[in-house]
Amino acid sequence: MEFSTIIQILDSAVRLSTPLLLACLAGLYSERSGIFDIGLEGKMLAGAFAAGAMSAYAGMPVTEGGLGMTWGMAWMGVLAAVAVSIVLAMIHGFASITLRGNQLISGVAINFFAAGSTVLIGQHWFRSGGQTPPLSGAQRFGPINLPFADAVKDVPFLGPIYEGLISGHNILVYIAIATVPLTSWLLFRTRFGLRLRAVGENPGAVDTAGISVVRQRYAAVLIAGILCGLAGAYLSLGTSAAGFVKDMSAGKGFIALAALIFAKWRPRAALGACLLFGLLEAIGNRYQSIDLGAFVVPVQFMQALPYILTVVILAGFIGKAIPPAAGGEPYVKER
Template sequence: MISKDPADGGAVPASAPQRRGAKKLPGWTRGLIWLAAVVGALSTASYLTGYPQLTASGTLQTALLLAIPILLAALGGLWAERAGVINIGLEGMMIMGTWGAAWAGYQWGPWAALLAAAVFGALGGLVHAVATVTFGVNHIVSGVAINLLGAGLTKYLSTLIFQPLSNNPRESPAVPKFDTYSAQPLSDWLADLENMQRVGLSDVAGVLRGLVTGVSPLTMLALLLVPVSYLVLWRSRFGLRLRSCGENPVAAESLGVNVYVHKYAAVVISGALAGLGGAALVLNPGQPGYLEGQTGGRGYIGLAAMIFGNWRPAGLLGGSALFGYADGLQLRSGGATVMALFYAAVLVLVGIAVWLVARKKLVAAGITLVGAAALYLIYLSVDEMPSQLSTYLPHMVTLVVLAVAAQRLRPPAANGDEYRRGRGH
């Protein structure tokens, strides 16, 4: 016998033990608690290690810029996989989006760049949908093919169109950027608090100032797409039908849902979002325009952020913020500050271990403390992370986070399964 899981709409055993009287905190409350814990750990580590860059507004501003492409790619993965289509091709769709954004942005400005990036990414999603939904090609194989196609196609188009303009087949001419905006006078007030260097207060001020200073319309749009995706996928009839295609497409078909249409729509939207992630790289104020190899694996990191977030919009927002922060810290502050991040991670792990002890999960608490001790020994042994390693810090964080989060993940039940109309299980 099965019953509905109120958290996700999935099926769970009705006989599963429920703790009477225990009320689960809302997702947004747990998110705020985790945010406060992380900021507190960073603030403490900043004070104890003497590296204020951990919570400096400049670090957070850079982290926000770098998190946006990952966030958009993660949202793209969410749409596809909620409909039951694994989208390993996010990287290739992002690459196509970078070229489309540079081509249109150079001629007509940044808003045209966004539109073209979404169209190019959606075309990549359409190819993936045709291969997987219509012809039943293995989703992983099709995704890898999309990645190769994106890299090859953009290289050919760059040689054909950009080389006469920039005299370099690997980059485009300079692309106009969006104007940026700051919340004045709030930003100035937060700057004064940050410069006071008061423990805790200045750290929070630095974090908040980094999030409200130099914000572009693309950043606002990307953050807005998180609640929009939640409302569409979890609070609309279309979203319910789309998610049913990822959970049990045969049952959805029996209720009159056109599974093919919903899968196609999801994967095309997925590609458009990944294309917007490519546009975010091109329109980044620190980039002149399109550069070959510009995505640097961010499509894969976006996929990891989606998995870390358990296929939920709020969760992938947290994962994207984590990976963007790791990338921004190593770019802005160097290897010595990165090692201070290890100290903050130790504090977080100790806090998790205490929480596990309170819940009487002693084995898990012991394993967590062993991990904290290992990180602390690394912190004591290494003064500065080599630049060859710090460059790949986001990728290392991705592996660690996925390993830690693997036990609580619940993907859509029919994710990656082949579907044929009229064919039951």
């Protein structure tokens, strides 16, 4: 295999793992605080729609009823995505924290709501089968060329790695990667993080210490909402889709959950897990069918590979993953 091919596959792995990583970290905050979040998928999808719709609207000329902006439309999209995702996160919080309802059912409902309402509203607004209008220019996030990328391109080995792999992604990719050390620091080096982890392990103890379990959990769910919004915005503004397409999250929220378990709820390991899933998808995309001589691996198998791998990883061939002790359990204060 050519070295440039490897770089291309790795580059595509980074792009494909970005939404997984953002969603995975979202799940990490939520689950570390004791709230299961099956609804990552739906929040991501709703975010993707909001981002696509808002960015299109912002860039539409005033004469056609838009805002007529010429720059910053993509950021408007991000704001909309985060806002919508936060609303869904708060519904999940209300159901699972305040009303002490079933967290799995709440997440499933949010996924269906997002799947249905995005098409419904998209059709109402744009009348093209639930898609948002194609985005171009500043309505999307373009690649950022890091300094000296062109200059060092011809340096053997390191040059292509810097130019082809590290440089040339859009801003959301770098934000996603920067979120990893930020999350590590927040969770393991701050008082907020200590409390967040504590409500996921032993909410009673946190309550006894005079700290509000409810507030702490809402904060975690809120952060999860923000990150899912970013993941969604990446799908519609940062990929070649260039706009929202019906059901574009395609199970990424669930794969992110599997990555979270694989990573045993740790931020740095989450980065590794998501990169692994991204890499598999990249390989699947590049090699549509593999000829093994005796028989040909069919394209459908390659497409199902990330899902198959998710099952394999969940089967725990990677050692035991122990979830936060109070995960999924509503906290009932003693009376």
